[in-house]
Amino acid sequence: MAKGYAGKILRVNLTSGKIWTEKPSDAFYRRYVGGNGFIGYYLLKEVPKGADPLGPDNALVFAGGAITGIPVAGAGRSAVGCKSPLTGGYGEADVGGFFGAEMKQAGFDAVVVQGKADKPVYLWIHNGEAELRSAEHLWGKTTLETQEAITEELGERRARMAMIGPGGEKLVRYACVINDVKHAAGRTGVGAVMGSKNLKAVVARGKPGVPVADQEKVRELSRWMAANWKDLAWSSHDQGTNAGLSGLNEMGALPTRNFQDGQFEGASKIDGVALRDTITIDRGGCYACPINCKRVVKVDDDEYKVNPEYGGPEYETVGAFGSNCGVDDLRAISVANEICNAYSLDTISTGMMVSFAMECYEEGLLSKERADGLELNF
Structure with a gap:
């Protein structure tokens, strides 16, 4: 085999x-x-x-x-x-x-x-x-x-x-x-x-253990990764996948207001550093990976509440519900992330649907009545 x-x-x-x-x-x-x-x-x-x-x-x-x-x-x-x-x-x-x-x-x-x-x-x-x-x-x-x-x-x-x-x-x-x-x-x-x-x-x-051709080489590789991951992927550990948001914004490549712009004036409020320093309470990861790039966030104030069990937003979620919807509040973005994880909805497509509806509203293609009474402004 x-x-x-x-x-x-x-x-x-x-x-x-x-x-x-x-x-x-x-x-x-x-x-x-x-x-x-x-x-x-x-x-x-x-x-x-x-x-x-x-x-x-x-x-x-x-x-x-x-x-x-x-x-x-x-x-x-x-x-x-x-x-x-x-x-x-x-x-x-x-x-x-x-x-x-x-x-x-x-x-x-x-x-x-x-x-x-x-x-x-x-x-x-x-x-x-x-x-x-x-x-x-x-x-x-x-x-x-x-x-x-x-x-x-x-x-x-x-x-x-x-x-x-x-x-x-x-x-x-x-x-x-x-x-x-x-x-x-x-x-x-x-x-x-x-x-x-x-x-x-x-x-x-199941039970741990998958047959490999050279078990000692696997151990050697695992030890090497454990010793060197900080040099290879520190930003992913420190800021998660959202570490790249600020760079994309500087390059003019950050999805903003349904892709009408490539730079978002509120980027510094939702980038990897902001996420790390405000609502992140822990890091999580995947099987056998020491990097722990997953964010675990918690929000519990009068306006928003986020359950840490649902983790926290990745870059694509921050981009979709944040800059692309003109939102610079990580609490609101994290609520959207929790809802999508709870209901099993793709955060990218869901965020894009929202931003598309917002542009349609601002362009007069979608009325307030058809938007269920909501004012869908960026």
């Missing part, structure tokens, strides 16, 4: 309830590697021409990469893919966190989901086994409510999950899949496809 892999693909047909396992050849692994390669293979092989992205013929693929699950920085990444309901073409979204690593450690390099369940379900994967469980009691819940309920139900505090909130359930075409409440497979509407299948969550729990 090719090293770095669990050696199995989990197949699930939600229409019939059938679950089975495939054991691909070494040639398959060498040719398609993982992630996008696996997703592309199964979409081309299994999804018929002209399939409705929100119909049962579409496939939803959760796939790790060749190093997912081994103890080195970057090994927490995985991908989710399908025929996109947003574009009608190939849809894929990368995501960090811990779910991808846990899925492989639970025995599977990828999970391929087809069909549609009659009623809401979630998929429980544990140590090489898998089963479908009712999620009727979870339908309508936010991602945090879902995670808490499943954790209690299974009695597995260390289980990791990829899930949707009400945005995915209601088939919003830019709904995303949320891992562990704060990590988003954000793009191309993968969450809407998950909702169309009545699949609330995929939950994984």
Whole structure:
């Protein structure tokens, strides 16, 4: 078996309830590697021409990469893919966190989901086994409510999950899949496809350890990264992904007021330094990564409240809900981030929809009446 892999693909047909396992050849692994390669293979092989992205013929693929699950920085990444309901073409979204690593450690390099369940379900994967469980009691819940309920139900505090909130359930075409409440497979509407299948969550729990070709070399690489990451990625640790906002603003490349401008006069109030020095209370990270580029924010004042369980905004969220909407208040941006994570909505597309509506309002294309009485000024 090719090293770095669990050696199995989990197949699930939600229409019939059938679950089975495939054991691909070494040639398959060498040719398609993982992630996008696996997703592309199964979409081309299994999804018929002209399939409705929100119909049962579409496939939803959760796939790790060749190093997912081994103890080195970057090994927490995985991908989710399908025929996109947003574009009608190939849809894929990368995501960090811990779910991808846990899925492989639970025995599977990828999970391929087809069909549609009659009623809401979630998929429980544990140590090489898998089963479908009712999620009727979870339908309508936010991602945090879902995670808490499943954790209690299974009695597995260390289980990791990829899930949707009400945005995915209601088939919003830019709904995303949320891992562990704060990590988003954000793009191309993968969450809407998950909702169309009545699949609330995929939950994984495994045992640490992925077979590698040279365990000592992996340890050596891990030790080197642990010793040198500060020289390579200090700004990401210090300020998160939002570290680049000020530079983009100086270059005239920061999305501002629905891309009408490239510089935002309030950039210094929402950049990486401002986020670090105001509402950030902690840092978080992904599986086996020492950089901890995730922000954990807390706001609790008379005007805004933000739950730290939902993490904090990434650069793209600050850009979409901040500069591109003409907003220079990190508290408001963080509230928008929490809402999107709770409802499983892509913060980029959601922010762009808001900024587009704002420009339409200012240009007289959208009336106050049609805007539900809101004055959508930048």
